Amino acid sequence: MTRVPDQRPPLAAAPARGTTGEETAENDLRALFGLSTAVFASTAGPAHMVESANAAFFAAMGGGRARTGVPLGQLTPGLAAQGFVELLDKVFRTGERYTGRDTRFLLGSGADTREVFFDFTYEPRFDAGGNVMGVRLIGIETTQVKHAQQLTAEHRALLEQIARQAPLDQVLEGMARIIEDLAPDEVLVSVLLADADGRHLRHGAAPSLPGFYNQAIDGIAAGDGVGSCGTAAHRREPVIVTDIATDPFWDDFRDLADRAGVAACWSTPILARDGSLLGTFAMYHRTPRSPQESDLALARVFADTAALAIERHRAEQARLAAEAREKAARDDLAFLLEASTTLSADLDYAQTLQRLAGSCAPALAPLCTIDVVGAGRVRRIATTGPTREEEELLASHIPVYDAADDAVARVLASGVSEIARRTPTGPGPWQDLKVTGYLCVPLLDRGAAFGAMTLLTTGEQTFDGHAVALAEELARRAASAALNARQYTERVTLARDLQAGLLLPEVPDLPGAEIATYYHPSGEGLDIGGDFYDVFELGDGAWAFLLGDVCGRGATAATTTALVRHTARAVAPLLPGPDAVVRAVNRALLDRPDSHGNGFVTLVYGHLTPTADGLDIALVRAGHTLPVLIDTQRTVRPVESDGSLLGITADPDLPVHRVHLRPTESLLLYTDGITEARAPGGEQFGEERLARALTNAPHHTTGPEILDVLVHAVRAFTGAQHMDDDQAALVLTATRAIDAAGVSQ
Secondary structure, three states, X not given: OOOOOOOOOOHHHOOOXXXXXXXXXXXXHHHHHOOOEEEEEEEEOOOOEEEEEOHHHHHHOOOOOOOXXXXXXXXXXXXXXXXXXXXXXXXXXXXXXXXXXXXXXXXXXXXXXXXXXXXXXXXXXXXXXXXXXXXXXXXXXXXXXXXXXHHHHHHHHHHHHHHOOOOHHHHHHHHHHHHHHHOOOOOEEEEEEEOOOOOEEEEEEOOOOOHHHHHHHOOEEOOOOOXXXXXXXXXXXXXXEOOOOOOHHHOOOHHHHHHHOOOEEEEEEEEOOOOOEXXXXXXXXXXXXOXXXXXXXXXXXXXXXXXXXXXXHHHHHHHHHHHXXXXXXXXHHHHHHHHHHHHOOOOOHXXXXXXXXXXXXXXXXXXXXXXXXXOOEEEEEEEEOOXXXXXXXXXXXXXXXXXXXXXXXXXXXXXXXXXXXXXXXXOOOHHHHOOOEEEEEEEEEOOEEEEEEEEEEOOOOOOOHHHHHHHHHHHHHHHHHHHHXXXXXXHHHHHHHHHHHHOOOOOOOEOOEEEEEEEEOOOOOOOOOOEEEEEEEEEOOEEEEEEEEEOOOHXXXXXXXXXXXXXXXHHXXXXXXXXXXXXXXXXXXXXXXXXXXXXXXXXXXXXXXXXOOEEEEEEEEEEOOOOEEEOOOOOEEEOOOOOOOEOOOOOOOOOOEEEEEOOOOEEEEEOHHHHOOEOOOOOEOHHHHHHHHHHHOOOOOOHHHHHHHHHHHHHHHHOOOOOOOOEEEEEEEEOOOEOOOOOEO
């Protein structure tokens, strides 16, 4: 029978309507294993003349017509050579019954030879006198049972392979060979695997079909009329083509089939448990042929087995793919975390971008360049390569900012990544470096590109979507780190400029006096404006000095510090005494804008005048720590002087206190950052420790020595403890007497 498009498969090819899966499987086993066939024959005489036999005997012994009166050896000549007749002779001679189990015989000749198995019983026939007159044969054919046992064993082995996660191609090829070996007639098995979308079929296994045939049908579409397999895949039901030469399903493949020597093809779809297509299972024959029920049952059994193997394989592949994706995600995250840590390790703008290049090569590409733009020009800030020579080649090429044929220039202009599987356009050492592709990613600041990271490949490597995404994420993090570093650098520069404006650039030389200063901020950046000091000339041989502390820190404190210093410098030459100057400072603090802060200020401000026997000092203490006098006997005592905080009230109490320093005597001014410095346990350094440190010092006759003793004592007390406040100190020391002309003696 030839299948044509408007026909349906025979009823045996698919389960009957309403049939359960278990019933279908049972029917398939019955069709495969068959029913046992009983044969009977009665022979007479030593020639074993066939007197009578049932039809099954004649069918089993050769399929010829039923003939009696013919010796058995003549009826089935092939059996004589296999010992069959000898057993009859033995029973006839001895009169003893003989039973044989699973006796193997080959029936037929040439291409029609087939293997059969029987359980035979040979019983002697006796005449009235007790003499053997013949032999009675009773047999049960066990061929199908034998084949069923072999098939079951092989099927079990296949299932064990599937359970062990054996490679799919090995399982499918083993299954094909089992069927080809156990089938009673020559059959060539093919398994095609469906793509994930079920639209095409790919070669799975076909050990006995020619290679050119397998190659030709690899990738055929699942569609109506596309051979047996394409049609079965499309219809999701078996398609039986008994004669390829005349079947319209094979119009496009008839010549191919003729070359391969196949004339019939029965194809069964391999379906998953959810009904989706997994592939097809096909049985080819050399001659036109219609399937028996056992053939269709065999196809269904092994199609189900193939489905199990394919589903297990797909599940395993999905698991491996998921693990690979998870590992890739972990690797990407680890790479980004490590790179981020590296990028943020230094708050230096250029160093951050150099670290970016180091993070990219060789992890993302063997060669990397980092370019930044400024003032209409591009500057190559970093290069990385396998060798120093390659790095120097990259460094020698600087992109032109407005060049249309340069990839870096285009990315800087567009702010969009550019990728190509070729050398970059425009001039460059691409041939010398053997560049085969590039990926240029912008470094963005609020959507505008301030730089570009270029990755260059030199071999078969290409940039896929994953690599592009990873590079862009790294560039995003690097841009953020670089901008933070640049901002930090700018803030540090600003802080240094502010500090230069708030503190003395150098200590001035005063006749008859020595000045020593100490300043240490508690933090970096803008945390420098809380404490301040200054010394400046008033004229007529007099000088002004001040040391103070602003409530708060940072930029606001710095502006207040500047206000105090600059106000004092501006008004001091115009006002009669230190109290007038301090009141002017207080007025300036009260009049400052709200944006400049409103915190109070503590201050010691004074005027000093060299005299013939030392220094005359008039000072005002406005809420500040008490000045300390160190006399010629190295006795340390505070200078008691009252005074109100500045920036609080319009009329502060600011009495003037006068001190005279004889030669070698010193006046120490300091901020509370020194006395409030804390040990690890939280205890403060305090005024008593300050006095004790200065009193117990073996030798301190100069201002620098006094500061050295004090700083060492504070550091020894605090250890590695971080300071919470700025520290500043100013020491005024009388040196030699001054004559009437103002000259040191």
